[in-house]
Amino acid sequence: MKILITGGAGFIGSHIADACIEAGHEVAILDNFKSGEEANVNPRARLHRADIRDASAVRTIFEAERPDIVSHHAAMASVAHSLREPGPTMEVNVMGTLHTLLAAKEGGVKKFIFASTGGVIYGEPAPERIPVSETEPLDPLSPYALSKKLGEDIVRFYSSFGKFSFTIFRYANVYGPRQTSKGEAGVIPIFSELMREGRQPTIFGDGTKTRDYVHIEDVVAANMLALLGGNNETLNIGTGRETTDQKVFTLVARAMKYTGKPLYAPFREGENRRIALDATRAKKILGWEPRRRTLTIP
Numbered sequence: 033m034k035i036l037i038t039g040g041a042g043f044i045g046s047h048i049a050d051a052c053i054e055a056g057h058e059v060a061i062l063d064n065f066k067s068g069e070e071a072n073v074n075p076r077a078r079l080h081r082a083d084i085r086d087a088s089a090v091r092t093i094f095e096a097e098r099p100d101i102v103s104h105h106a107a108m109a110s111v112a113h114s115l116r117e118p119g120p121t122m123e124v125n126v127m128g129t130l131h132t133l134l135a136a137k138e139g140g141v142k143k144f145i146f147a148s149t150g151g152v153i154y155g156e157p158a159p160e161r162i163p164v165s166e167t168e169p170l171d172p173l174s175p176y177a178l179s180k181k182l183g184e185d186i187v188r189f190y191s192s193f194g195k196f197s198f199t200i201f202r203y204a205n206v207y208g209p210r211q212t213s214k215g216e217a218g219v220i221p222i223f224s225e226l227m228r229e230g231r232q233p234t235i236f237g238d239g240t241k242t243r244d245y246v247h248i249e250d251v252v253a254a255n256m257l258a259l260l261g262g263n264n265e266t267l268n269i270g271t272g273r274e275t276t277d278q279k280v281f282t283l284v285a286r287a288m289k290y291t292g293k294p295l296y297a298p299f300r301e302g303e304n305r306r307i308a309l310d311a312t313r314a315k316k317i318l319g320w321e322p323r324r325r326t327l328t329i330p
Contacts, residue, residue, distance in 0.1 A: 033259065034058040036099035038084060038132060039106035040077065041068025043211045044147065044203075044251060048103055049074050051252045052259075060097045062090070063106065067214055084128030087135075094135035101259060102136050103145045104129065111152060111174045111302045118175035125179035130186055137194030145258050146187045150202035150268050150309045151243070152177035152302065163244070163272040163308040166202070174302030184266065197263035201254060204270030204309045207327070208248030219243075219280055220329065227290040237299040239278030244270040244308035247324040257318040270309030271322045280327065287329040 035052050039045040040061030046068070052059050053076050061073060064083040073079055078097070082089040084106050107125050108114070114121040129146070136144055150164075155171025157164045172178040184200050191198040205218060213222045223233045235241075246269060254269050281294050299305070314320045 033100045034060070034097065035101045035103060035259075036060045036062060036094070036097055037103045037105060038062045039068065039104075041065060041070070041072050041079075042105060043072075044206055044248065045103070045105035046072035046074070046210060047208075047248050047252050048105070048255050049077050051256055053077060055256065057259075060093075060099065062093055069210070069212075072210055084132055085123050087131040090131045091135045091138065094139040098139055099141060101143045101145065102132065102141050103255065104132055105147045107147065109176065111176045112300065114174050114176035114179070115302050121175050121179050125176070126182045126186070129183045130190075133186060133190040133194070136196060137190055141194075141196050143196055143259075143263070144187060144191055144198045145255060146183065146198060146200045148180045148184055148200050148202045149177060150204050150270055151304055151307050153180055153202065154304075154307065156305060157307070159306065162274070162306055163270070163310040164268075165310040166266050166268055166313055173304065176302075191264070199258040199262040199264075200266040201258070202266065202268050202309065203251060204244035204246040204268075206248055206251050207245050211248075219277070220284060223281060223284040224288060227285060227288040227292075232292055232295050233281065234295040234297050235277045235281060236297050236303070237277065237305075238296060239276060239281070239294075241277045241299070241303070242274035242306045242308065243277075243304075244273060245275055245327040246270050246322055250322040250324060253323075254314060254318065254320045257320055262318045265313075265317050267314040267317060268309040268311045269314060269320075270311050271325045272308050272310055273325060274306060274308045275327050283327065283329045
């Protein structure tokens with residue numbers, strides 16, 4: 033199959049590109065390198081430097097590539113940035129997704145895989161409902177979360193309108209190789225970088241805030257299964273386990289041989305206090321389950 037991966041130079045997208053190429057698929061990458069890295073690009077992939085906010089450029093790339101499947105991972109993924117300046121997040125995550133879907137419709141794409149979020153999109157679920165399932169009411173906590181909810185709605189609409197199938201993945205906190213402290217940032221590379229420089233990392237809150245950490249290898253496995261299955265499904269991709277910020281700090285400090293203490297700052301607006309994802313449906317629909325159920329820091 034011919035697969036076009038938006039954001040294919042980024043942390044998640046580049047790993048998916050590698051796996052698709054290894055499986056024998058033809059891969060093209062669309063990336064503006066705002067957060068992607070040249071070193072992440074597989075030399076066997078065709079690279080298009082473009083921004084999904086540019087509808088004309090997106091359309092031209094689709095006309096040249098004629099992909100069978102689109103794996104849409106290009107996004108602005110910062111909650112904090114979306115709160116400070118929501119415009120760019122909406123432009124990329126909503127309008128950029130719309131441009132990609134319109135090009136997919138015109139280009140005869142067979143399937144559209146969309147990367148959503150499984151954290152702030154659910155709001156603050158009651159403790160007894162954690163891990164949360166896909167039936168949890170959506171209550172976005174930030175403009176970023178809202179942009180992903182709107183993106184999901186646009187995907188469902190245009191897949192029906194354009195007569196192609198979709199799979200929407202609501203990811204937990206993805207971690208692993210190639211993740212950096214910019215772009216698709218996570219607390220692990222941020223802590224690691226600060227500790228390496230001998231600087232004191234900050235925990236926002238009292239250390240009890242929790243996240244569900246899913247390894248990039250497991251995320252890639254879900255995406256590979258979605259090439260042939262999971263049509264017209266919305267699926268959580270996570271471990272179902274909560275890990276506190278304090279635990280993350282301890283694990284990273286141990287790996288980095290850092291002996292300092294964290295700074296503590298107030299909880300940040302727009303973030304969950306507790307979250308973990310129930311991926312039972314992904315197992316039922318795709319036969320997927322995480323191989324790494326516990327956060328590990330090499």
